[in-house]
Amino acid sequence: MSDFELLSPDGGALSSPFDSVRGGAGGASGARGADPLLDGLNPPQARAVEARGPALLIVAGAGSGKTRVLTHRIAHLIRNKEAWPSQILAITFTNKAASEMRERVAGLLGDAAEGMWISTFHSACVRILRREAERFGYVAGFTIYDSADSRALLKRIIKETEADSYGFTPANTSAKISRLKNELSDADTYAATANEADPRERIFVEIFRTYEQELRRANAFDFDDLIGQTVHLFRSHPDVAAIYQRRFRHILVDEYQDTNHAQYSLIRELTRSVDPDTADRLVPPVREREVDGTGAIPGASLTVVGDSDQSIYAFRGADIRNIVEFERDFPGAEVVKLEQNYRSTQNILSAANAVIGNNFDRQEKNLFTTEGDGEKITGFTGYSQHDEARFVAEEIEDLHRAGLAYGDIAVFYRTNSQTRALEELLIRSAIPYRVLGGTKFYERAEIKDAMAYLTSLANPYDPIAWSRLLGVPKRGIGPMAEAQLAVFQEAQGISFHEAMLRADEIGFGPKVRGAILGLGELLRAARMAAGGGGTEDPEVEKKPTPVADVLKLILDETEMIEKLRAKRDPQDEARAENLEELVSVAREFDVRNPGAGLLEFLTEVSLVAAADELDDQSGTVSLMTLHTAKGLEFPAVFITGVEEGLLPHQMSVDEIGGINEERRLMYVGITRARKRLYLTLASTRATYGDIGVAMPSRFLQEIPDSLIDWRQTPGEVTSRGGTESRALNAPRGEGRSGSRSSRSSGRPESSVVFGRGGGSGAAAVAEPASGNMQSALDKWRERKRLAKEAQAAGGGFPNLVGTSIRDNGDLELAPGDRIRHEDYGEGRVTGITGEGSKRVAHTVFDSVGERKLLVKLSPITKVE
């Protein structure tokens, strides 16, 4: 109940909490006239802060200051005493966005910001579900299944129902179930409309139904349930819904264009009014000022922020109609458009506008800035992805030398698999980087193993966690023993932990029984240590034990780390380190959340998003997918792999609206850049292990030629990679260093060239102006044909730079040595820094000048 203390303050107290808060932002000490919260906002922004009414849609183009508007709007509501912090619910897309918003609101309001709910959809729902779980057959300690857990469960179900012969796989089944859940469907609803005559349909219904039952038995929710079950809870328990409908008077939703039907429904439920009857039954009783004339509590005011041009999550159910039809959905809604961009240069915005303008089904909207043109966009086509990555690495070094911090640079790509080539070159070049998302820390096998123990402590009925921990470390408990235990557990209706402690009732061999009993004892001890319910002694459960201590106990007792270290595989050392890292993550959590327990830790871990890993202080280049990049910004941005089949992705080409969504993805990528934007591609790309030819993306042709300064156009790519490619990169003609800032009036020249296209004979492409996309394309097509022939002839490609892992660990280098590098040719070492495997050779190459090289991994040899 403590959450509600601030809910219905009496009139006198209303003003008191705010008196001490003054001038958090502006410092305009108490002046009545100019509102510091509106200071420096443009008219539409100010309107978005001040507008009141039942519903507000803020159409916020990229970089138009929407976070500022949102935070100021919240602060404005509170500062004007229109709302208490506890009456605010703000939903963001990632935890990082949530904490940023929380910090910024706190910066404006100070302590007065305490008590607001600022979180993601999923976190907010977990909070509600944990509180209300008992009302519908769950326990507060429920487990959250991530997609891997769901798939593990589905795998078992598919096997048991022998559905695999019908083409059901964990992946496709999970995708289908997820899609249905996002539509708020369930097995029964689906069964009602399913075609009974189709055996595949019948089987799917059976799988779906079993999956639902198993989740419930496991006391677990999957990701989609978190939203869907909350909606379900609200709809089936109006009295519970009323608690939240009453409490939240102002609901703000960010990235509204990416909400799916379930999330939309959740918002609808939360903003519903409470009818007089239900309001009457509420505890504590409603006050007069909370209700309208009829005794009903009016619905909360709703503010949504979004940009339909940035809708990129259709694949997981995001429905663009939510934002497009907002005005119809919420009558009386006001719409404010923010079009002035405060992030990027005009050149970058022009490119973005040009690309997105090709989406016919959108509302006209044009971003503009008063910042000036800035530098041109840089284009580069590598021969291979290796070549492309090399360019990225070199350019990053150049930017860094020019004074840009590594942390100001980001590299985007469409698919996670593109990281490999990039990473390789970044490592070699001794550039600090980090990959956001991808195979996340928490998805690593050893981390999941350790986490399974913790999950099982919190939820001893969770079969996925339990089954996982049985096998790690190896202790002789195999599938047979597991199955028998599971049967026993189900028959007795007890937890897995209890079942293990009663292993002697099942009749195992002495060795297996010993192992099971030992493990059961360990879990019991750990459960007691964690302060969980397994204790008879009521004295014991007081303050929760630090999560790190529980984890340490498990790791020590199971000797997981030692056992990894004892193995030969060098990968296992890294795994051991990951486990140690997990302990420090837990320790940090304990410090950050004193009084929180295992459950909070598990929840937090389950809901981390890729972008949450971003740390502004890290001083490293950030690598991420275009999806992860949404909502972020960087002074310098590389978008790599701008090729047909990759961006737009092959998979999207046949989907309806697929290309438009890919185009929005491109748009999102471009608009992340503040000052410098690079678009890179490769003319060949390895997929599935063998090398295919790649075409430049259609999106490149949608950008006016005058905006891109091509260092190497698709047509110029030579089939000879390696050292000589540099000659082609070298500045040509007037050189690019001098007249880079072509005035806004200076575009005719290149557009004339552009228009010439067509005829293959327009040959003289080798001329200085490298920015001719059309003829470049022709040339490129010719190359592609040749390349295909060459490959068909079995000759393969000449000079393909090997990607084999090398190790120069023992190579001794000293200043003055001459070395030969596969890509850069010969050069002289000027200095060595770093220790052991992190030794870096600073080298001046004859052809390309100064480079940093990681000695251990660079393709170098010493020249005598």
Add this chain to the structure above:
DNA sequence: CTTATGAGTCTTTTT
């Protein structure tokens, strides 16, 4: 019951 080997599948994008 664990481990080694080979075949088969796969790659969009994520909370």
Add this chain to the structure above:
DNA sequence: GACTCATAAG
């Protein structure tokens, strides 16, 4: 080319 999975041998 990498990873998972099934099969067979230790």
